[in-house]
Amino acid sequence: GNPTSGITAIKIASDSTMQNLINLNSTNQIPNPQTLHSNLFSTSFSGNEKIGLMFSYPQIQNIGTGTKPIVADFFSYGLVNDGLTKNERIANQIIRLEMEELPNTPGKFRASLEYVMLNQLNIFDPKTYEKIIPIDDEPIFLIIDELKGNDAPRINYNDLGADGVLTTVSDQQDILSHMGLVVLSIKTFKPGDTVGVQLIDKDLNVDSDLVDIYTVVDPTKFPNDPAVDTVGLANLGFRENQPFGRLLEITFDDERWLKSNILYDGKSCSQISGSDGLASTGFTLVETGRKTGEFFG
Known part of the structure; x- marks a missing residue:
């Protein structure tokens, strides 16, 4: 339709390439991404506003006289x-x-x-x-x-x-999607034995060009994180009262293998001398090869 008054223009990118992917949540293609985020996701919008896009560019030499397509897609x-x-x-x-x-x-x-x-x-x-x-x-x-x-x-x-x-x-x-499977290298073990952990889940192969690695949330760095001493990621909080950053945990008698001075569910173990907890062992899940989706630790 025809332009009307009250139109607001928000600059979302300044780029010279012919193709780009712009993350509206954290774009670095303009000098003030914080202002952009505030403008785009302002609470003053109802969510029913119409959106238009304007492409502004200098004259391009030697591009020919034929019609050239321009496309812009919104992803969420x-x-x-x-x-x-x-x-x-x-x-x-x-x-x-x-x-x-x-x-x-x-x-x-x-x-x-x-x-x-x-x-x-x-x-x-x-x-x-x-x-x-x-x-x-x-x-x-x-x-x-x-x-x-x-x-x-x-x-x-x-x-x-x-x-x-x-x-x-x-x-x-x-x-x-694929169901995950966890297998221990031995069925029974005693103190001092080395036990291997194999995790098989094709969905965890998130980069086919690299060997994917998953590490333990370190209690010395994140003592209050809900995913502490589990294989996963810190600072993701809770979902349904469970640690959202927990990918895999090792338990004994249904209790997480946790550093003894760390509280979990309001409880902690008696402190011991030396290192304890899963992170102290250096445990890491490493993919057996690119694209395998099989991990061992």
Whole structure:
């Protein structure tokens, strides 16, 4: 429609590249990201305002005279409440494939898709979202739950026929989540024995280019954290009265293996001489190789 009075313009990025991914929660592409965040998520908005985008750029040389497409997609990720049910897990996105023609097979094009599964440790980490590649011949996207049936990722291609009619051709592939499995290297053991812990969960392979490593929340650094002395991440608080940053814990008689002077559920063990607790052992879960989703510690 036509412009009206009362329009508010908020600068969200200043960039010279032809393609970019802008995180509106923590964008560094402008000099005042805190002000941007305050303006975008102001409580003065009702949530029903209409949004328009303006692209401003200098004259581009040698670009030709043909029509050039401009596209902008809004993505949203996160949790509503505790994210315990499917409708409380948000991952809205559009991925655009740039197909590459096979050199020895004219008329055939190829691309690949890769996804990262969001979990309780990486969903609030801004670095997780820096891995997104939304437009590429090898794009990377995020999922927060298994996707199948009508929710499965679907590729749509508009085929232009000789009669000038566009026909949509599509295909889809279910993405299933995986159940985790923990196995001890021995069934019975005594003081002084070394016990190996194997964790198998394909969803924890969050970077296919690297060997993923999960460490223990150190009680000397985070003595009051709810996930202390567990394999996981600090500073994530509670969800449903359980430590949100806890990925794996080791217990004896249903009690967490915890440094003796650390309170948990209002209780602590008698202090001992020397080091104690899971973190003091140097325990770490290390992936057995890139893309395996199998970890050993």
